[in-house]
Amino acid sequence: MTLNKADKKLGKQTLVFSNKPIIASGGSVVGVKEGQGPLGNWFDMILEEDTFGEKTWEKSESKMLKEAINMAMTRGGKKQSDIDAILTGDLLNQLMSSAFMARDMQIPFIGLYGACSTMAESLLMGSVLIDGGYGSNIITGASSHYCTAERQFRMPLEHGNQRPPSAQWTATAAGAILLESNKNQFFEDEKPLIVDNSKNGPVTEKKVVITHGTLGKIIDTGLKDVNQMGAAMAPAFVDTVLNHLEDTGRKISDYDMVLSGDLGHIGKQIAIDLLADAGIPIKDLINCYDDCGAMIYEKEQDTHAGGSGCGCSASVFTGYIYKRMKKGELHRVLLISTGALLSTISPGQGESIPGIAHAVCIETC
Amino acid sequence: MTLNKADKKLGKQTLVFSNKPIIASGGSVVGVKEGQGPLGNWFDMILEEDTFGEKTWEKSESKMLKEAINMAMTRGGKKQSDIDAILTGDLLNQLMSSAFMARDMQIPFIGLYGACSTMAESLLMGSVLIDGGYGSNIITGASSHYCTAERQFRMPLEHGNQRPPSAQWTATAAGAILLESNKNQFFEDEKPLIVDNSKNGPVTEKKVVITHGTLGKIIDTGLKDVNQMGAAMAPAFVDTVLNHLEDTGRKISDYDMVLSGDLGHIGKQIAIDLLADAGIPIKDLINCYDDCGAMIYEKEQDTHAGGSGCGCSASVFTGYIYKRMKKGELHRVLLISTGALLSTISPGQGESIPGIAHAVCIETC
Numbered sequence: 001m002t003l004n005k006a007d008k009k010l011g012k013q014t015l016v017f018s019n020k021p022i023i024a025s026g027g028s029v030v031g032v033k034e035g036q037g038p039l040g041n042w043f044d045m046i047l048e049e050d051t052f053g054e055k056t057w058e059k060s061e062s063k064m065l066k067e068a069i070n071m072a073m074t075r076g077g078k079k080q081s082d083i084d085a086i087l088t089g090d091l092l093n094q095l096m097s098s099a100f101m102a103r104d105m106q107i108p109f110i111g112l113y114g115a116c117s118t119m120a121e122s123l124l125m126g127s128v129l130i131d132g133g134y135g136s137n138i139i140t141g142a143s144s145h146y147c148t149a150e151r152q153f154r155m156p157l158e159h160g161n162q163r164p165p166s167a168q169w170t171a172t173a174a175g176a177i178l179l180e181s182n183k184n185q186f187f188e189d190e191k192p193l194i195v196d197n198s199k200n201g202p203v204t205e206k207k208v209v210i211t212h213g214t215l216g217k218i219i220d221t222g223l224k225d226v227n228q229m230g231a232a233m234a235p236a237f238v239d240t241v242l243n244h245l246e247d248t249g250r251k252i253s254d255y256d257m258v259l260s261g262d263l264g265h266i267g268k269q270i271a272i273d274l275l276a277d278a279g280i281p282i283k284d285l286i287n288c289y290d291d292c293g294a295m296i297y298e299k300e301q302d303t304h305a306g307g308s309g310c311g312c313s314a315s316v317f318t319g320y321i322y323k324r325m326k327k328g329e330l331h332r333v334l335l336i337s338t339g340a341l342l343s344t345i346s347p348g349q350g351e352s353i354p355g356i357a358h359a360v361c362i363e364t365c
Numbered sequence: 366m367t368l369n370k371a372d373k374k375l376g377k378q379t380l381v382f383s384n385k386p387i388i389a390s391g392g393s394v395v396g397v398k399e400g401q402g403p404l405g406n407w408f409d410m411i412l413e414e415d416t417f418g419e420k421t422w423e424k425s426e427s428k429m430l431k432e433a434i435n436m437a438m439t440r441g442g443k444k445q446s447d448i449d450a451i452l453t454g455d456l457l458n459q460l461m462s463s464a465f466m467a468r469d470m471q472i473p474f475i476g477l478y479g480a481c482s483t484m485a486e487s488l489l490m491g492s493v494l495i496d497g498g499y500g501s502n503i504i505t506g507a508s509s510h511y512c513t514a515e516r517q518f519r520m521p522l523e524h525g526n527q528r529p530p531s532a533q534w535t536a537t538a539a540g541a542i543l544l545e546s547n548k549n550q551f552f553e554d555e556k557p558l559i560v561d562n563s564k565n566g567p568v569t570e571k572k573v574v575i576t577h578g579t580l581g582k583i584i585d586t587g588l589k590d591v592n593q594m595g596a597a598m599a600p601a602f603v604d605t606v607l608n609h610l611e612d613t614g615r616k617i618s619d620y621d622m623v624l625s626g627d628l629g630h631i632g633k634q635i636a637i638d639l640l641a642d643a644g645i646p647i648k649d650l651i652n653c654y655d656d657c658g659a660m661i662y663e664k665e666q667d668t669h670a671g672g673s674g675c676g677c678s679a680s681v682f683t684g685y686i687y688k689r690m691k692k693g694e695l696h697r698v699l700l701i702s703t704g705a706l707l708s709t710i711s712p713g714q715g716e717s718i719p720g721i722a723h724a725v726c727i728e729t730c
Contacts, residue, residue: 006449006546007498013473015499056714084371085580092708093458095478099583099706103719108378108580110486111478111706113460121475125490132497133372134380181371215450215473218464341464341476343457349421354468 008131011247013215013240020209021130023362024078024137024180027071028319029064030311031146031172037297043173043319044071050147050172061090061145061174062097064311066104068176068318069139076137076178083107083178084135087126089118090143090310091170092152093344097143107139115339116233116262117216118142119175119314120358123335124213126179127360136183141176144309153226153344167227168264169303171296175314177322179210205326206364214244214359218341222352226342229353230267230293230305233338236355237263238274240336244359253284256330259321260357261313261337262293264306292316292337313337325364333362373496376612378580378605385574386495388727389443389502389545392436393684394429395676396511396537402662408538408684409436415512415537426455426510426539427462429676431469433541433683434504441502441543448472448543449500452491454483455508455675456535457517458709462508472504481598481627482581482704483507484540484679485723489578491544492725501548506541509674518591518709532592533629534668536661540679542687544575570691571729579609579724583706587717591707594718595632595658595670598703601720602628603639605701609724618649621695624686625722626678626702627658629671657681657702678702690729698727 008016028043035046045067052060065088073079086105089112090097102109114121122140129135147157149170155161219236237260245252252258252275263271268291275289276282292313293306317335324330336359342351373381393408400411410432417425430453438444451470454477455462467474479486487505494500512522514535520526584601602625610617617623617640628636633656640654641647657678658671682700689695701724707716 006501009449009499009501058708058710058714084374089478093710094480094706094708096708096711099708099719100711100716103583103585103706106582108582109721110490110580113454113476113478115459125475128493128497128499132493132499134374134493134497136371136374215475217471217473218468220468341459341468343423343459343461343464345423345458346461346465349423351465354464356474 013243014247015128015213017127017131017210017212019131019182020211021127022180022182023208023210023322024178025072025076026175026177026318026322027068028175028315029068030315033301034171034173034296037301039296039316039320042323043315057145057147058092058096061143061148062100064174065097065141065143066101068174069141072139072176072178078137078178080105080107083137083139085110085129086139087112087122088141089113089122091115091149114356114358115341116308116310117337117339117356117358118310119317120335120337120360123177123210123360124358127210127213130179130181136181138179139176140179141174142310142314143174144170144311146170146172149309163304164227165304166266168229168293168305168308169297170309171307171312171315173311173315175311175318177318206328208322208325208362208364210360211363212248212361214240214247216240216357218354218356220352220354224347224352226347229308229340230264231270232340232353233355234263234267234270234274236357237271237336237338240357240359241275242278244334252280252288255288255332255334257333258289259333259335260291261316262308263291263338264293264308266305268294325362328364331364335360335362378608379612380493380578382492382496382575382577384496384547385576386492387545387547388573388687389543390437390441391542391683391687392433393540393680394433395680398666399536399538399661402666404661404681404685407688408680422510422512423457423461426508426513427465429539430462430506430508431466433539434506437504437541437543441545443502443543445470445472448502448504450475450494451504452477452487453506454478454487456480456514479721479723480704480706481673481675482702482721482723483675484682485700485702485725488542488575488725489723492575492578495544495546501546503544504541505544507675507679508539509535509676511535511537514674528669529592530669531631533594533658533670533673534662535674536672536677536680538676538680540676540683542683571693573687573690573727573729575725576728577613577726579605579612581605581722583719583721585717585719589712589717591712594673594705595629596635597705597718598720599628599632599635599639601722602636602701602703605722605724606640607643609699617645617653620653620697620699622698623654624698624700625656626681627673628656628703629658629673631670633659690727693729696729700725700727
């Protein structure tokens with residue numbers, strides 16, 4: 001016996017999902033501003049106004065998450081009683097959006113907190129449950145809302161404070177993914193499925209699966225400016241990328257897309273600089289790397305350093321990237337959601353900002 | 366092919382850990398008041414004062430959790446680089462205690478939020494990682510602190526407000542467990558290990574393993590009184606107990622101990638009434654059921670309805686129950702940590718209190 005080694009672990013931080021959990025379906029709901037952004041046409045639902053008919057912003061965010069989950073379940077042909085567990089999180093104290101969403105669902109619930117890294121964290125832990133045989137259908141997801149986040153982390157909107165140019169804009173957005181066991185499906189072979197009859201005849205869709213997850217560790221470079229979240233999280237993103245590449249023995253050019261979420265414009269540039277310093281060829285980086293926070297708004301939308309919030313990478317991945325993968329436009333994507341694990345009171349106690357980034361490798365087959 | 370069914374799932378909500386993750390070691394750290402309680406002699410470390418030498422209560426709580434984790438690692442003969450992941454949570458906004466603990470650890474970190482259900486949630490998800498082969502050594506744990514919780518959820522201590530008789534006292538406590546893969550160890554058979562030389566000669570210790578986990582769903586009976594947490598969580602506890610028994614086909618008398626954490630005195634009585642109504646024999650209940658919140662303080666300690674907080678079931682299980690299991694005094698325990706998933710602002714928005722309870726079945730062998 002040689003053991004003392006996990007069967008499904010590669011290198012230091014990477015888990016291998018050999019049963020390849022399937023991304024069976026997704027749902028994305030975004031606010032007005034996000035709907036007006038460059039990805040507006042890709043999202044499944046754009047709110048007419050950001051209250052979503054609710055009396056409070058928090059109830060609106062919770063309803064957005066529930067809507068995204070219901071969308072994913074319906075599209076995946078599943079009902080509540082088919083789902084083994086929901087794994088979600090959000091930015092609100094005590095995971096308010098997720099808890100009140102799950103209250104109405106009557107499905108076992110695991111609350112996760114990873115700040116803006118939550119979408120990848122939930123996909124990763126959901127994949128563990130599916131791949132390990134602990135469930136056949138798992139819902140993962142995350143949400144955020146500009147108005148709830150401003151009230152909680154910064155200033156009430158009524159205060160009308162000015163935002164510094166380095167500040168990011170918390171996306172009003174929710175995304176949910178239904179993960180399904182490969183064993184649920186009876187593929188005769190690995191050919192694409194014919195799933196829809198559009199005007200142009202049958203459309204083939206690729207099967208999208210999760211093959212690896214890389215757990216992030218906390219990186220804190222001592223930065224204390226709470227309006228520099230991208231800079232605070234970029235080193236954690238770089239750490240996870242480098243660990244993922246080392247663990248898997250891959251190069252960055254092995255990916256069609258490496259997607260951080262959400263470093264914004266400033267953090268994205270820092271990440272490029274740090275990755276280049278670490279020896280990643282700039283040409284390859286420019287070919288494949290982008291950031292959800294840099295993608296979700298136009299520069300003209302006055303969000304300063306770009307988007308952020310758990311819902312940003314959740315909606316960009318679910319609404320845009322996943323759909324491009326299904327269409328066969330992208331074949332191997334590394335989604336790395338990044339979180340700043342400061343608290344509302346830790347800066348006042350002199351603490352710097354801990355960053356974290358979890359990765360999932362998603363492929364078509 | 367008949368699949369569409371998870372391999373390691375039993376009934377609706379229960380996961381089966383057939384590789385039986387081992388509880389290799391534990392560490393518990395409690396505050397002054399908890400050290401003066403009936404379990405004082407069992408805890409591994411009792412603080413001389415609740416600041417633990419730190420300038421803020423939050424830093425004290427984070428240090429307690431780190432201390433408990435370091436204790437578990439040292440006792441388990443492991444160093445930081447041996448640990449595959451840390452899964453912890455606490456009551457503080459943005460998981461402040463866990464995030465700052467993990468910053469110093471340089472170990473992959475998964476943040477969990479389940480309010481006072483976090484200890485069972487972390488043991489359950491940690492067991493999934495070990496049992497599924499995704500890691501060989503996983504740290505699980507949780508913490509809480511009376512002074513951080515009062516400031517965040519109720520009134521600053523300086524306010525000196527009176528607590529109603531139904532209020533519970535957030536335990537100043539942290540507990541951590543090192544879970545280890547069975548494959549790490551080379552038992553020739555299942556005989557107890559001889560592990561220590563005390564004054565009375567060699568002491569044999571039982572091996573303690575986790576065999577099942579039951580994921581809880583949210584139960585909300587509409588209760589809105591934030592000083593009645595035990596009453597708000599008791600129905601979720603009962604739901605998880607009944608689902609666990611149904612899924613496993615067991616009776617409550619199959620357990621030496623069923624332990625809720627933390628319903629307190631009022632919630633415990635409600636749980637007994639509800640379980641009796643559901644047909645569980647009262648005699649069996651009285652034989653095996655207790656509550657961490659009812660156990661951690663003497664009635665004379667003026668905590669009113671008993672203890673609560675993530676650290677309560679974490680420290681009572683780690684410091685007391687786990688040690689009794691190792692000594693062979695208890696053989697099969699069902700630990701069901703209970704959480705109230707309200708937020709600091711949800712009651713002000715007219716919401717009732719969602720309860721949740723996750724269970725892990727722990728056995729000696």
